[in-house]
Amino acid sequence: MPSGNALSRRALLGVAGGALAAPAIVRAQDAPIRWRLVTSWPRGQAGPGVTAQRIVDRINAMAGGRLVVQLFAAGEIVPAFSVLDAVSNGTVEAGHTAALYWQGRIPAAAFFTTVPFGLGPIEHQAWLSLDGGQALWDELYGEVGVKPFLAGNTGPCMGGFFRTPIESLSDIAGLRVRVAGLGAKVYERLGATPVTIPAGETYTALERGTVDAVEFLAPATDYELGLHQVAPLYYAPGFNKPNGASELLVNSEALAALPEDLRRVVAEAAEAEHALALADAHSRNAVALRAMLSEADVRLEGFPAEVIAAAEEAARAEIDALAETSDLAARIVESYRAAQARMAPWSRLEADMARALARV
Incomplete structure (x- = not known):
């Protein structure tokens, strides 16, 4: 027959085991967090429309069912140019759009998409990620309760x-x-x-x-x-x-309510898509330009x-x-001009080398 001490230890272990197991069971049974993401693009549009869908798909895959994001194209919930307002006021939790659309409301917003004669795609990403641009962007959008992420790029635009x-x-x-x-x-x-x-x-x-x-x-x-x-x-x-940068906007309160690992999922989904979108754009733009010049x-x-x-x-x-x-x-x-001046010599040399190699 077990001693009293042995029985007490077993009882304690049972209680401890139950206490440890219970949260896992509760978490497994919790309903998923559901977000709606609106865009400024027609559904599946080449470039930004495709990017928006890939961001949603990537978040859903990495979140493993704990965070489920549903995409809505321009006009399905809000008009194309109302995405910032919808995210800011909590109508939806997230949006995919371009910062230049908010210039009338936030004059400096355009710097986080593109400005005339400004930074190219890689330069722009370097400014945001390494030269203090992201902190300024966070401060700018923080005034309207939104967290911005760089999330996609269609490359340099045509005239x-x-x-x-x-x-x-x-x-x-x-x-x-x-x-x-x-x-x-x-x-x-x-x-x-x-x-x-x-x-x-x-x-x-x-x-x-x-x-x-x-x-x-x-x-x-x-x-x-x-x-x-x-x-x-x-x-x-x-x-x-x-430059053709797009942005993932997330309502600040909705983002703060996520567990830390899911907040990281959102950030990583945006960063991964930006890299893929720029490569995708380079390839697609080459094909499309050739098609237009030959077919029409x-x-x-x-x-x-x-x-x-x-x-x-x-x-x-x-x-x-x-x-x-x-x-x-x-x-x-x-900050933007300082980054441009700092990177300009290398950017010019890089462009010259690319032109020279293109003739080889």
């Missing part, structure tokens, strides 16, 4: 499709151009009329002549939109959008030097004005 030739600076004046972000301000300074149109409406607007030109993204997305079918002139370089009556054109020079001057003036809107905006501009 867009134009219905009529641009042979001099005077040809810009009076044009109605679909363009967003600081690029819209630059075109306005050049005498054009910027027009804000969601991605899904660009084809119809260009076809019907509601706009004279559409600047959207890079060849893969432009090709999918069919813009080459209604405007024959495809201009480069995309001076107003040298499309001419690849370069903006005249005087247009580029005037646009660069206008961009500099616009950024200087933006820096005066707040102390935080001034710090963002200063």
